[in-house]
Amino acid sequence: MNDFVIEVDGRIVNVQPRQFHYEHLYYNRNQVSYYKEREHEFIYIAVEGRYGEVHELVYPYSKQILERDAKIKYRPISNGKITAREFLHLFVSGNAEIPNDFEIETEGIIVKGGITYR
DSSP states (O other): OOOOOOOOOOOEEEEEEEEEEEEEEEEOTTOOOOEEEEEEEEEEEEEETSOOOEEEEEEEEEEOSSSSEEEEEEEEEEOOOOOOOHHHHHTTTTEOOOSSEEEEEOSSSEEEEEEOOO
């Protein structure tokens, strides 16, 4: 994922919550490790830009997203996809594993606080 941020001005036209299952690694007081199943919700967001172009973005956490005019700041994904494992390590925990890795197709990941409604 890139370090620079892009801003798009447009209208949020579609919001689709998604989730995936993962296993989080824990240690008990005897330093014995074990995994516990968890779920993480994220949101696909389609934004129609000023000139009719459509941006397919992901908000990495669970949050209410309104379908209305907004300015959105995101970090672009260079090849248009990120694996669920990479996503998990970036936004949830480095001590987690996903048993069935898959790709999340997106133009970019919306930064925290990156949606400003107009």
